Amino acid sequence: AMERLHKxxxxxxxxxxxxxxxxxxxxxxxxxxxxxxxxxxxxAHNLTSLIDLAELLARPARRHEEGISEWLHMMH
Structure with missing residues (x-):
């Protein structure tokens, strides 16, 4: 389901x-x-995090690996 949503x-x-x-x-x-x-x-827990989200949405999309590389590294 997540793969289909991402696509x-x-x-x-x-x-x-x-x-x-x-x-x-x-x-x-x-x-x-x-x-x-x-x-x-x-x-997404306070006004600052929502402002950061708004700024993210205003920028062009980044490649998958750039946005979550830190989290993927923690999984290994």
Whole structure:
């Protein structure tokens, strides 16, 4: 389902309020399953994170690996 969703859009941005915590790691199976299919993995817990999201949406889409490389590295 995530692969099909990713193929149906220019970029897939996944918002997670847990990213506000230092040391968060994508350990849950659901997050680990979706990360290979998202282009950006971003926090969404306060006004600053929403402003950052608005700025991201105003820029051209980045390649998948540039937006989530840090998170994919944590999975290995």
């Amino acid at each position: 149906s859009c220019r970029r897939l941005i996944w918002l997670n309020p847990l990213l506000r915590f230092d040391g968060f790691q994508p350990r849950a199976g659901g997050i680990r399953a979706l990360l290979p299919h998202v282009d950006e993995f971003r926090p």
